[in-house]
Amino acid sequence: MVLSIYDTFSRKPSAITSINGTVTMYCCGPTVYRDAHVGNLRTFLLSDLIARTIRLSGLNVEMIQNITDVGHMSDDFQEDKMLEQSKKEKIDPFDIARKYEERFHHDLANLNIIPAQKYPRASESIELMLEMISALIHKGSAYVGEDGTVYFDAQSFSGYGQISGNRLESLKPGHRYEYVEDGVKKFHADWSLWKPAGDRKAMIWDSPWGPGFPGWHIECSAMSLKFLHGHINVHVGGIDLRFPHHENERAQSNSITGTESVDLWVHGEHLLFEGRKMSKSAGNVVLLDDVIAKGFDPLALRLCFLENRYRSQMDLSWQSISAAHDTIKRWRNKIATWGTTQRIEIDPTILAFLENDLDTPRVTTYLRSVEKDNNLTDAQKANAFLYADQVLGLELSRIQIVQELTPELIDILEQRERARSSKNWSLSDELRLRLENAGLEISDSASGQSWSWR
């Protein structure tokens, strides 16, 4: 069996395809003009879960994730997001890109996401895009407007709208915003592949149509086809990219290859915080560093995500992160006492849950029942947890990290030991409170006090 996952295009779960035992995967990556918030990270985690499950089924994965560092226009200011942030921080736009790109990788590592094989940058793939734009013009799928902008001709692609369910006619009004007819496009749904530089001085490149910069959608078509050898088995991204980004990407790629370039379109639903989509304007943005700063294991966030279906909107709260933090800690402690096995046996139940559209909530529920089942041996329990952890990625076999105690804390611990042996309970309780405020957990037993970090 292999992973079967919900395909937005066909609107039903479909078995993952592969070529000679390898699944090619493309994941829409970040625009590196700011930190990724935990909602962004939920989508990046989805790619990781897919890749890990595919490997558990015995197939290889070749995975690419792009870094958008040019051409992503901001609607508010009609300016490139990179350049906008560059002005704000008063540093070179490429330095902005490298800064947030590094932080993106840092976040992925903290969430125990296995890196892709390659993270191609849009700014380093301009040649690829220029080639593709020329090819699209040559095929009659694109045209050069009077202002020097190269547009994709939406009507040239008959399947336009099949991913999102939108129809070209229905899109006409441009309902959300006051629609401004710019008069250069031939058709309202056409989009730009290459834009002339105009007044712009930074992040521009020469092209057959004069100096300028690429449109946002073309980078994914160019990089996915190039780096995944012309065909993508699985394409992953957030639900909001379904339209227009993926719709446009599909039109571009298919016009080039003349076939269906992507087998499966997988979309992750949004994360809500306090019942609303996490966004800057709503003021409810949470970063992974915020989670860590509150003393939570970043993998507690990972567990929170795993306990919800990737296709459901989920509402995150500090309470649920805290609960997940405690659960991971308990599991690690128990596994340490059960003993880790040398060889992990396949657990068909867990594998079946995962291969059934990444049903991670069922896996975690199953693990909780294994945890409580008195008919299982410790070795059997450990095996189930460690087998699942190959995909869950919660580092359940990790021994608690022992941080150095400060001399002050050591002193308080010794004082408390003495207070306890002389049965000075009020002093003992006071000292315990001080230790707990410093982030320790104290437990007393017949053999004396012991401590651990929260």
Add this chain to the structure above:
RNA sequence: GGUGGAAUGGCCGAGAGGCGAGGCAAGGGACUGCAAAUCCCUCUACACGGGUUCAAAUCCCGUUUCCACCUCCA
């Protein structure tokens, strides 16, 4: 207006037509000098109105409310 989803107890959330997942919080108990941790127990819900069926949270029709997307977005 178009498009894609959703509605389950104090909260979060699985649900396959057929004895009410699970978690968190809360309350009670065991253990403890007291706690913490751990373990045991308790708390019986499916938006509304119809329909199909021996049987509906689940299927069908309608209604209401909510979220998201409609050329910024993970």
